[in-house]
Amino acid sequence: xxxxxxxxxxxxxxxxxxxxxxxxxxxxxxxxxxxxxxxxxxxxxxxxxxxxxxxxxxxxxxxxxxxxxxxxxxxxxxxxxxxxxxxxxxxxxxxxxxxxxxxxxxxxxxxxxxxxxxxxxxxxxxxxxxxxxxxxxxxxxxxxxxxxxxxxxxxxxxxxxxxxxxxxxxxxxxxxxxxxxxxxxxxxxxxxxxxxxxxxxxxxxxxxxxxxxxxxxxxxxxxxxxxxxxxxxxxxxxxxxxxxxxxx
Numbered sequence: 001x002x003x004x005x006x007x008x009x010x011x012x013x014x015x016x017x018x019x020x021x022x023x024x025x026x027x028x029x030x031x032x033x034x035x036x037x038x039x040x041x042x043x044x045x046x047x048x049x050x051x052x053x054x055x056x057x058x059x060x061x062x063x064x065x066x067x068x069x070x071x072x073x074x075x076x077x078x079x080x081x082x083x084x085x086x087x088x089x090x091x092x093x094x095x096x097x098x099x100x101x102x103x104x105x106x107x108x109x110x111x112x113x114x115x116x117x118x119x120x121x122x123x124x125x126x127x128x129x130x131x132x133x134x135x136x137x138x139x140x141x142x143x144x145x146x147x148x149x150x151x152x153x154x155x156x157x158x159x160x161x162x163x164x165x166x167x168x169x170x171x172x173x174x175x176x177x178x179x180x181x182x183x184x185x186x187x188x189x190x191x192x193x194x195x196x197x198x199x200x201x202x203x204x205x206x207x208x209x210x211x212x213x214x215x216x217x218x219x220x221x222x223x224x225x226x227x228x229x230x231x232x233x234x235x236x237x238x239x240x241x242x243x244x245x246x247x248x
Contacts, residue, residue: 021065056122073106075234097162101127117141175219
């Protein structure tokens, strides 16, 4: 097998492997089973740690088996970095739920001092292997129980697809945790799939409705720019790109 082609997300062969892996990991996902039978009750593991760990364990080094591994920065992250490039040099940036590290590296290339973390140790080790000479400080950490020294320590916090991977009941706690990372004058960038308020929220993932902005305000964040972006080149569905600051 051509290894370079097999790791090209645009190749049919990669897409086929991803589709096959998706069937396997969806069958293991308690949240997926709950969506099919809501009467089963709340998730026993709402943070979905066991499932995320299972995804990386089953992948065995194949990025096609990790559904969120695009092997490139998210288009909305990349365009934000391009627009803000001068202001990122030397800025302390925290990349939340960094996965295989592509978004983290994008910020680092712009000169930011990047700390990146993920809940799953296997993803952090994978990111380090992909970028062995990276200046990014990759860490295994839990959004809901982060290192104390991170509190109030970052000029920019970047969150892409982490909030939408959590059930709605955890949204207030997750937003509060994100707000807690911000230094005075710092900003939070949220990138997520979007849905209408009355649209079915069966997941995972759970696209965010517009009301997540009001919840962010309740958790100490002030909206600076809320972009509702339709499906376009590089995006297969509607998205939010939202920028917040600390309310103080």
